[in-house]
Amino acid sequence: MVKRIRRMVLAGVTAALVMSGLTAQVAAADPPCYSGEVCVYRNGYLLDKFPPVYSGQCRTFSRYYDRIWNRSGNIQRTWYNSGCTGGNLLVYHGDDKLIFSVSVGGY
Structure with a gap:
């Protein structure tokens, strides 16, 4: 159970990091x-x-x-x-x- 929760948290953190990186690139994008x-x-x-x-x-x-x-x-x-x-x-x-x-x- 603990491993499953740990995996879910890790997946959530990874997804958040990936999304924040992409969002930052788009927000700071030049014309x-x-x-x-x-x-x-x-x-x-x-x-x-x-x-x-x-x-x-x-x-x-x-x-x-x-x-x-x-x-x-x-x-x-x-x-x-x-x-x-x-x-x-x-x-x-x-x-x-x-x-x-x-x-x-x-x-």
Whole structure:
């Protein structure tokens, strides 16, 4: 009987922890990243969202971002330095990458 009660309490506590974690994420959620946008995040918070950057253009941020989500139909290039310089990585449509970068350029 004691084991059964203990299991029920443990299941209730586990469910409460799972639900509270999900609720906290939803409550603290940033505006969604819509189709056609490119979104950059820092420490889990939305830093900026914008239309795709086209070839020959560059978008530099005053602070680094650590995640980029490309929901546009255009390939983007994430650059490690400002002014779209230094090392870079391609971010294809639908890619959600964890990366430490400062600027976004078109491909």
